[in-house]
Amino acid sequence: MTDIVVVIQKSSSQSEIWTRLLRSQGLVVIQESPEVNLRKLLQEASEAHQILPKLIIVEMSIEKLNPYEFCRWTHQNHPDLKVILTAQERIQVSEIEQRWAKNQGAYQLLPGFDYGHLPLSLTQGMELVMLALDKTDWEPASLVPLVEELTAEFGNNGEEKTFLQASEDVAEETALSSETTETHQESVAASSSHKRRGLKVKPKVKRFRGLPY
CATH class of the missing domain: 3.40.50.2300 (Response regulator)
Structure with missing residues (x-):
């Protein structure tokens, strides 16, 4: 049967x-x-x-x-x-x-x-x-x-992500974007505060190991 x-x-x-x-x-x-x-x-x-x-x-x-x-x-x-x-x-x-x-x-x-x-x-x-x-x-x-x-x-040989993978990627990108926005807003707020108090705002300079700073 x-x-x-x-x-x-x-x-x-x-x-x-x-x-x-x-x-x-x-x-x-x-x-x-x-x-x-x-x-x-x-x-x-x-x-x-x-x-x-x-x-x-x-x-x-x-x-x-x-x-x-x-x-x-x-x-x-x-x-x-x-x-x-x-x-x-x-x-x-x-x-x-x-x-x-x-x-x-x-x-x-x-x-x-x-x-x-x-x-x-x-x-x-x-x-x-x-x-x-x-x-x-x-x-x-x-x-x-x-x-x-x-x-x-x-089949897509791994080129297309599953629904869950795509959702996780979107969530991660959103979190990174929010973090970047918050950091930028804090920087702008600090700069404005210094200007109101008459202080000079020094630009941040990246320092690389091995260079004569």
Whole structure:
């Protein structure tokens, strides 16, 4: 019987990448909207005696989802169903965060695909999925053509920054700009004060080591 994997992502590109990766290995993929009520979906499928998915790959920042509460509920009510949480705006998550996610019932917590290092990111993600599905006989080499295709479409060789990296850079530049502005304002204020008191303001001269000053 073919395994069913449900994919729920906020990012259309992340969703498409997951879907194409999974289907390349013969898995049945169901893409659901971020608006879906996952618990209700599983309850209705179970009551109707429908085949349940073996794995759910869901973005943890979805607004209407409490990811850890859902993982605890799933672990208690559908112990054979595994949940992989993703953090799409990050390219790295700590081991502490991953341990916490596992303690809450998740199979694993993954960062989003790193578009700057897409081949490695794709391979690692797929290896985890196949391990979760107990498919130890799959051939990673079979991914090569698709990985090359996806890299050509979505990869940027590190030239484009992730949302989080860009946000951090903007914050850093803003802080530096504010610091420079404050320093300039203090200098102007001190100069004005000296002038009011009739004092001469000496320009600051940079001194370099080794020069005869």
